[in-house]
Each structure stands twice: as structure tokens, then as C-alpha cells.
Amino acid sequence: DKYTRPAVKTEIPGPKSKELAARTDSIQNTGALSFFCDFEQSKGNYLVDADENVLLDCFQQISSLPLGYNNQELLDLCKNDHFQATLLNRPALGTFPGLGFPQLVEDSLLRVPPPGLNQVITMACGSCSNENAYKAIFMWYMKKKRGQEMPVLDDLAYETCMKNQVPGSPKLSILSFDGAFHGRTLGTLSTTHSKPIHKLDIPAFDWPIAPFPRLKYPLEVHESENAAEEARCLEIVEDLINEWNTKAPVAGIVIEPIQAEGGDNHASCEFFRKLRDIALKYDIAFQVDEVQTGMAITGKWWAHEHWGLETPPDIVSFAKKMFVGGFYFSDAIRWNMGYRIYNTWMGEPSKLHFLKKTIEIVNSQNLVNQAQLTGDYLMKGLKELESAYPALLNSSRGQGLFCATSISGDGARDKVSKDLLNQGVLVGSCGNESIRFRPSLLFSPAHVDIVLDKLNVALNNV
Numbered sequence: 001d002k003y004t005r006p007a008v009k010t011e012i013p014g015p016k017s018k019e020l021a022a023r024t025d026s027i028q029n030t031g032a033l034s035f036f037c038d039f040e041q042s043k044g045n046y047l048v049d050a051d052e053n054v055l056l057d058c059f060q061q062i063s064s065l066p067l068g069y070n071n072q073e074l075l076d077l078c079k080n081d082h083f084q085a086t087l088l089n090r091p092a093l094g095t096f097p098g099l100g101f102p103q104l105v106e107d108s109l110l111r112v113p114p115p116g117l118n119q120v121i122t123m124a125c126g127s128c129s130n131e132n133a134y135k136a137i138f139m140w141y142m143k144k145k146r147g148q149e150m151p152v153l154d155d156l157a158y159e160t161c162m163k164n165q166v167p168g169s170p171k172l173s174i175l176s177f178d179g180a181f182h183g184r185t186l187g188t189l190s191t192t193h194s195k196p197i198h199k200l201d202i203p204a205f206d207w208p209i210a211p212f213p214r215l216k217y218p219l220e221v222h223e224s225e226n227a228a229e230e231a232r233c234l235e236i237v238e239d240l241i242n243e244w245n246t247k248a249p250v251a252g253i254v255i256e257p258i259q260a261e262g263g264d265n266h267a268s269c270e271f272f273r274k275l276r277d278i279a280l281k282y283d284i285a286f287q288v289d290e291v292q293t294g295m296a297i298t299g300k301w302w303a304h305e306h307w308g309l310e311t312p313p314d315i316v317s318f319a320k321k322m323f324v325g326g327f328y329f330s331d332a333i334r335w336n337m338g339y340r341i342y343n344t345w346m347g348e349p350s351k352l353h354f355l356k357k358t359i360e361i362v363n364s365q366n367l368v369n370q371a372q373l374t375g376d377y378l379m380k381g382l383k384e385l386e387s388a389y390p391a392l393l394n395s396s397r398g399q400g401l402f403c404a405t406s407i408s409g410d411g412a413r414d415k416v417s418k419d420l421l422n423q424g425v426l427v428g429s430c431g432n433e434s435i436r437f438r439p440s441l442l443f444s445p446a447h448v449d450i451v452l453d454k455l456n457v458a459l460n461n462v
């Protein structure tokens with residue numbers, strides 16, 4: 001069975017990938033292109049590329065495949081006649097939903113609601129989910145300020161908003177964190193601060209940016225220092241809220257449970273509980289961006305469940321492994337007028353059928369718990385490699401399968417990542433010197449053993 005171990009026959013990208021890349025380059029920029037995939041031959045944790053290399057995929061299309069490739073139960077869905085009609089006839093969901101829509105949402109998204117939230121809307125991707133979540137926050141803030149349920153379109157508001165001017169277009173802000181990634185569209189880009197190249201040349205809002213804790217590892221050795229760092233960051237959050245209160249009051253705070261693109265930056269549950277309290281203290285909306293951390297990979301269905309919040313977030317946005325984008329929201333955030341959070345497709349109902357089946361599989365195979373156990377096994381192995389290569393490997397960190405480790409030294413991370421790929425293991429990179437693991441929920445200790453064995457070889461080659 002070719003799906004039990006990696007098998008690399010050519011350099012990667014191989015000749016077929018290079019030929020396809022050249023043809024694609026005549027159509028569009030291919031600067032982000034790695035290699036071409038054979039999505040018919042790929043299966044489970046194994047990705048087959050255009051040159052028939054079999055790779056153990058620990059990155060899964062940027063953490064967007066929950067059950068890996070060609071899961072048979074999901075493939076069987078596509079043979080269903082009813083499903084074909086859903087697949088083909090894509091509705092303008094906000095206005096002409098299919099007759100099975102409410103049942104489908106109940107059987108999918110509302111099977112796994114973040115604790116305390118039971119309102120949800122779908123969108124196409126993570127960026128547009130966050131864009132519309134921010135809009136919902138601004139509408140909530142202005143409804144609260146006006147003290148009226150329905151938006152008031154008085155002449156002044158009507159006239160000025162059409163010219164992008166106050167008071168119709170109010171000066172409000174979203175507080176985000178240095179190192180965050182919430183999307184690259186215009187609004188979310190003002191809350192994304194992970195790489196300059198994402199932001200260069202694009203206008204941005206003057207919104208507050210707070211420091212995200214920079215923890216020192218191993219955590220148990222730096223407890224007091226890390227607690228002081230988290231306290232420092234929380235104090236600056238309050239300072240920024242006060243500083244922006246006149247020029248553009250903070251309507252919402254948005255944060256990732258683990259800053260992924262920023263370098264897999266973690267913070268303690270206590271930090272997040274205190275941040276949630278700050279939002280309550282100033283009556284500011286609290287949004288958790290679970291686009292990358294959601295869907296069981298951290299050992300809970302939603303990563304923020306690890307925090308033990310007393311008051312749920314106001315908004316939890318999702319995409320990637322949920323097959324569709326969207327956000328759950330509280331009754332307080334719920335907007336009361338149609339066409340204010342809206343676009344043609346509002347996501348895609350066919351993807352909710354895949355989500356429904358995936359949730360059934362995750363629950364029947366207890367994969368949330370497996371993510372925790374397998375992730376613990378991976379972390380144990382990374383820490384053992386740290387002891388074997390103390391000058392190279394450090395700061396191994398993770399929650400469930402959502403793991404990363406840092407490789408110090410000029411170019412060392414890229415060299416190790418490339419070496420792993422040539423040995424048939426695909427991992428992600430994040431920050432300046434980390435490699436990150438975003439495997440499918442079907443990842444098991446046997447896969448971890450393959451990864452650790454090849455990482456050992458790669459570290460030895462540095």
C-alpha cells in the first residue's frame with residue numbers, strides 16, 4: 001500500500017510540476033507556487049504530487065483539510081443524486097436558500113457551536129468572515145450608542161455616509177495584536193501584522209495594535225518572566241483603548257488563540273481570560289478568530305475552549321477545515337435588518353454537507369481526543385530532539401496537533417524544511433525560524449514516528 005510511507009522519486013518540484021508552473025506563469029504570478037498536486041492519487045495523510053512523489057502531508061493545504069485527501073465517506077456523498085442538485089445550483093443564500101437549509105445548518109454548524117453561541121452565518125473564506133464580523137461589531141456599537149434597535153437613516157447620516165464621512169461613516173476601530181493574521185482584504189489587512197509584504201502599498205486604518213506576549217521557552221523555566229510579559233501586554237491593551245477613545249473608539253478586540261502566521265505564538269489561558277474581562281470592562285466586542293485553530297486540531301473543537309471563559313466571546317470566526325467560512329455570534333451582536341451583512345453567495349451550502357459528514361466521522365472516531373493524544377506524542381518527540389540538538393532546536397510548543405518548533409541559525413529553518421520535503425515530509429513554516437505542523441485529524445503516532453525520524457536526519461544534515 002503506497003500510502004503507508006513517503007516515497008520520493010524526483011527533486012521537488014519535479015519536472016512535471018516545473019512544466020505546469022511554466023504554463024501557469026504565462027497566465028498569472030506563480031511566486032507563491034510550490035508544486036502541483038495529483039488530487040486523484042492523494043489519500044488520507046498522503047499527498048501525491050504531479051511527479052508521483054508520495055508525501056506525508058503535515059500541512060494539509062494550509063491547515064484546511066480536516067480528514068486529509070479523498071476520504072471515502074466524503075467521496076460517497078458526491079454520488080448522491082440530491083447532493084448533485086445542491087452542488088450545481090448554487091443559491092444566493094441570503095435571499096433564495098434551498099428548502100433544506102435550516103436543517104443543514106442545524107446538522108452541521110450548530111452541531112459544534114462554541115459554548116454559549118447559537119447564532120451563525122456562513123461566508124466564503126476566512127478574510128470575508130472577519131470582514132463581515134468587523135462590520136457586525138461596528139453596527140452593534142452604533143446600535144448601542146444610539147440606544148435604538150433599528151438603524152436611523154436621518155438626513156445627516158444618510159448624506160455623510162454616502163461620502164464616507166462622519167457621522168454616517170463613524171470613526172471607530174478594531175484593536176488587534178502585533179503578529180496577528182486575520183486576512184489580506186482591505187479591512188482585515190488593517191488588523192494583520194505578520195509580514196510587511198502583505199501590507200506594503202495598501203492604505204490602512206489608524207487602528208490600535210497591541211503587543212502579543214512573547215513567551216520564553218521552556219515555559220516551566222520562565223514562569224514569572226512570562227507572567228510579567230503577559231501583564232505588560234494587557235496593560236498596553238487598556239492604555240490603547242483609552243488613547244483611541246477620542247479619535248476612533250475601539251468597538252471590538254480581535255485575537256487568534258494561537259497566532260499562526262505570526263510564528264505560532266502562544267499565550268496562557270489566564271491571559272485570554274483577562275483580555276476577555278477587559279473587553280467586558282469597556283463594553284467592547286470580543287472576537288476570537290478560529291480560522292486556523294478551529295475544528296478540533298488543538299484537542300478541543302474550538303481552541304478558545306481551553307481558556308475556561310466565564311462569558312463566551314461575542315464572535316467566533318471560522319473557515320479552512322470547516323469547509324466554509326463564517327462566524328458564530330451572540331444575541332447581542334445579532335443585527336436586526338436584512339442586507340447589512342450580505343453578499344451574493346454567503347458561503348456555499350454544498351460545503352455544509354461535507355462538514356456535516358466530517359463532524360459525524362470526527363465524533364464516531366473520537367478524533368478530537370486523538371488530536372490531543374497524538375499531539376502530545378509529537379511534542380514529546382520534539383522535546384527529545386531539542387535535547388539531541390540543543391544548539392539548533394528550541395521552543396517546541398503546541399496545543400493538540402497544532403505544533404511548532406524553532407530552528408535557530410541563518411537559513412537553518414529553510415534548509416531543514418527543504419530537507420524534510422526531499423525526504424517526503426511536507427511541513428509549514430511560520431515566523432522567521434519556525435516550522436509548523438497542521439496535520440489532518442487522522443494523523444496518528446505512526447505518522448509522528450516517520451516525521452521525527454526524518455526530522456532527526458534533517459537536523460543532522462544542517
Ligand SMILES: Cc1ncc(COP(=O)(O)O)c(CNc2csc(C(=O)O)c2)c1O
Nearest residue numbers: 062125126127181182183256289291292319
Ligand atoms: C487566523 C486566520 N484568520 C484569517 C485568515 C484568512 O483566511 P482566508 O481568507 O485565507 O481563508 C487566515 C488564513 N491563513 C493563512 C495562512 S497563509 C495565508 C496567506 O494568505 O498567506 C493565510 C488565518 O490563519
